[in-house]
Amino acid sequence: MASSVSKRAIFFVAAALPYALEILTPGHLYQASKWQTAIVAFLAIFIPRFIWLSIIYPFYFSPLRHLPQPKQNSLLFGQMYRILTESIGSPQSQWMREIPNDGLIYYRTLFNTEWLVLTSPKALSDALTTKSYDLIKPPIIVGSLARILGASGILLVENEEHKHQRKNLLPAFQYRHIKNLYPLFWNKARDMISAIDRELSEKKKKSEGSVPPNIVSVDHWTSRATLDIIGLAGIGQSFNAIEDETNELYQSYQTIFAQDRQARILGVLNTFFPFWLVRKLPFPRNYQIVKAQSMLQKMCLDLIGQKRANSAAADKEGSREIVDDIDILGIALKSGGFSDQGIIDQLMTFLAAGHETTATAMTWAMLALCKHPNVHNKLREELRAAKLPNIRDTESQIFAEQIDQIAYLQAVMNEVLRVYTPVPATFRVAQRDTTICSQFVPKGTMVLTSSVGTNHLSTLWGDDCDEFNPERWLDESGRANTSGGAESNYANMTFSHGPRGCIGASFAKGEFACLLAAWVLAYDSVLVDENMKVEKTPGIVSRIKDGLDVKLTSLKA
Template identity: 45%
Template structure:
C-alpha cells in the first residue's frame, strides 16, 4: 500500500521548517506541504515501480512468466482475463519449483504459491506468518462481518474451535434431509415454471409437446442455496425459492453484481486505506453500506429469536446458529459477524458450484445422461413427498460424488486467495520480506499438469472413482488420482481451510441430484458459451459474466 502516513508526516515537518525560513502564511505553508508531498511521492513511485522490483528485490531470480511491461508487469494480461486464468497458464508453462514470481499493477510484486511443499508451509506449518490484506479485510468485512473467514491469529483460533461442533460430520449428516427437501422444493418450482413457459410459447397451449423452456441457472441456484443456509444455518426459511423478488435475495444480487465502479474502487484500495475509499460519495459505496445494514438487521433479529428460545430452555434446533449460541462463546455482535459470514459465503459459493456443474454437464451431455441414470436408479422420485433422502443414500452414489468433486476441481467457486506476509519469513528456503503479497490460486493448482497429469485441463469425473485395476490407483482415486492432498485446493488446507467443506459438498450433491434427476439441460448460446469464448466475472466467486442461460427440459418418469 502507498505509505501516505509517513510521507504526509515528513511533508508536514518539511513544510513547517520551510515556512520558518519565510513568511508564516497559511498559503505558504500549504504550498510547501503540497510540494514536498508530491516530490516524496514521486521518489517513492520511482523506487517502488522501477528500482525495487527490478534491482533490489530479494525475490529476483525466482521463475517468472515472460512478457513483462516495463512499468506494469503482467497487468495487461491479468486485467484482460478472468481471475485465475493467467495463473493457470503460468503454472503449466513456467518451469518452477513451487513458487512463481510475477509483477502486477505498477510492478507490484507477487508470489504465486503452487507446489505442495510451498503450499504446506504457507497454509499449515507457517500459517500465521500470513494474513489477509487490509483491503480484503475492509471490502469483505462490510458484507461478511469479521467472522471466522476474516479473523486472524488467536481470534481466529478461538472462533474456529468454538464453531467446529456445528460442522462436525455427525451434525452435517442430520442436515442432508434439509438439503434434499429444499432441493426438491426448488426443483418442483423450476418444473412448474418450465411447463408454464413451454405452454405459453407453444402454438397449442393445451398440448405444448416438449416441456422445454429457458432458465438462468445462477438465479435459481442462488435462491435455493439462500433458503438452505437460512434453514440449516439459522433456522429461518427466507422463502426465496417461492419469491424471486425476495428482499434478502435482491440485496445479495446487488452485492455480487460486478461493475466498473467496483473495479475502480478495488484499484484505489491498493494505494489508499479502506476507510478513505469507503467514504467516497459514489453509488457502489452507498449500495454496500445499505446492504450491510440490511443483512446485519436480519442476523440480529434471528439471534434475538434464538436467545429468547434459549432463555426458556426451548432451543432444540440443529442449525449452525443454535449450536454456536449454546456454546456460550460468542457475544451477540460476534454472532452477527458469524451469521453474516455463513449467510453470504455459504450460499454464494454453492450457487457458483451449481452454475459451473450445469455448464460442464451441458458441454458433456454423455456425463449428464450417465449421472441421471444413477440418480434415477438409486434415489426416490421427487413426486413422492414422503420419501426421505439422507447421507446414507447420497454417499452411496459414486458417480454423483465423482461429478461433484470434478466440478469443484475444474471450476473452483473461489478462483484465488490472497495473503500478505505479517513478518519476515521463508518459503522453501526463499527469504520473503514482510508485506509481500502471496497468491494462492485454486484454479491454477487444480489444473497443474505436474500434479494431475496431462489431462488436468479435461473434465473427467472418472478420475475420482476406483477402477479395481490396482490397489495403488484405487487409493489415489480418493484424491482424484493426484498423489498430493495439496493438488486439490478448492477448500484450501490447514487452520484456514473452509470450515464448511462437508456442509457445502453435501448441499451441492443433494441439489445436483434433484436437478439432474428431473431435468435435461442444454446451453442456449453454444458458440458464445464455448470455454474459449465465454466471459467470466470475478468477485468473491467466479461465474459466467452474462449469467448461464440454458434450455431445460422435463424428463418424465422420475
C-alpha cells in the same frame, strides 16, 4: 520489507514539517508558505521512496528477483495488463505450466509490486499450513469486504482472533453435524424442482398448443436454492428466494452482494482512496448498501434475540434438549464465544461464502453434464440404482448415508470442483519475513495460489489434466477415492488447505450432492446453444459469464 516508510508516515512528516520549521526558525527566517513547505517535503520523501520501491529495489536488491518469472513485463506495471484483463488466476496458471520452477514463480504488478505464485505441493503446504499465520489476507481485500461482511467475521480476522473463532465455529461444520442438514438440503432441492415444474407448466399454458420452449436458467435457480439453504442452515431463516424472488429480504441480499458496474467502480476507487472516503461518495450503491445492510442486520439481531430467549426459557424449564439447534447460528451462540455483533458478522460471512460458491459449482456441473451425455446418463442410472426417493413426492426424505454412498455422484462432483474450480485463486501478503520452500520471503510480499492452475497441472494430475473425467475419482472396484489419483492432497486446491481452508467444505458437498441428484433425476437437460462460448466472470467466484440456459425434459423421477 523494501521500505518501512509508510505513506501515512510521509503525510505526517510533510504536514508537521512547516510547523517544525516555524518553531525552529523563529522570526520568519524561513519564507515559504506552510502549503509550499508541506508539498516540497511530501515530494522530497515520496519521490525517492517511489523510485526506490518501484525501480531500484525490485530490479537490483529484491531477494526474489532471480526466481523464475514471466517475460515481457511493462517497466512500471509488470504483468498488470494481463492480470486485469484475464480471469482471476488464469495468467498464473499459464506460467505454472510453461515456466520451469521449483515451487515459486515471481512476477510484478502495479509499480512493480512483488508477487509470488505457489506452484508445488511443498510451497502450498509451507504457505497454507506450516506458515499459515505468517501470511495474512491483503488489507485491500479485507477493507473492501469488511464493509459488506463486517470486520470481525472468520473470513477476515487474523492471528489469535482467527484461531479462537475457528475453534468455536468448527463444531457446526463437522460431518457429524452436517449430516443432520441433509434432509434440509433435500427439502430445498425439492422446493426448487417444484418451482421449476411450475415455471414449465406456466410456459406450456402460454404456448397455447405450440411446443413450449421449456428453457430455464440454471444459474438463476441454483442461486435461489443455495441462498434459501444457507439462510435456513446458517441462520435458521429462509430467504424464500425459491418461492418469491421479489420479497424484500431477498432483494436486500441481492443489493448488498451485487457485482454490478457501480460495485466495480467503487472497488477500483478503493485501490487509490481511503475506504471511509469511497463509502461517502454520492453513488446510489453507497446509499442502497446502507439501507439493505440495516435490514439484514436487524433480521440477524432479531434472530439472535429469539434464540437467546428460547434457550433461556428452556434452561428455566430444565429442558435444554428441546432447543436442539441445527443451524450454524444456534451452534455459534451455544459456544458462548461471540458477541452479538460478532455473530452478525459471522452470519453475513456465511451468507457470502456459502451462497454463490455452491450455486456456481451446480451451474458448472450442469454445463459439464450437458457436454458429456455419457457421464450424464451414467449418473442418472447410478442415482436410480441407489433407489433415492422420488424428489416430487412431498413426503420423500433422505439421509446423508444414502447420498454419500453413491460413488459416481461423488466422482462427478469432485471432478466438477477440480476442473471448474469455483474459487480460482486466493491471496495473501507476508505479515513478517518468512520462508517458503527455503526461499526467503520478505515482509510485504504478495502471495497468490492459483487454485485453478494447481487443479490443472499435468505434473500432479497427469496428461489428461484438462479433461473432464469423473472416473479418476473411482478405484478399480468402483469405490470412490478422495485423491482423484493425485499423490498429494495439495494437488486439489478447490477448498484450499490448512487453518484457513474452507470451513464449509462438507456443507458445500452435501448441499451440492442433493441439488445435483435432484436435478438429474427430475430432468434431462440439454444446452440451448450447443456452441455457446463459455467465458468466466472476473470475480473471486468464477461463474459462467452469460449464465447457463438449458432445455429440460421432465422425467418421472
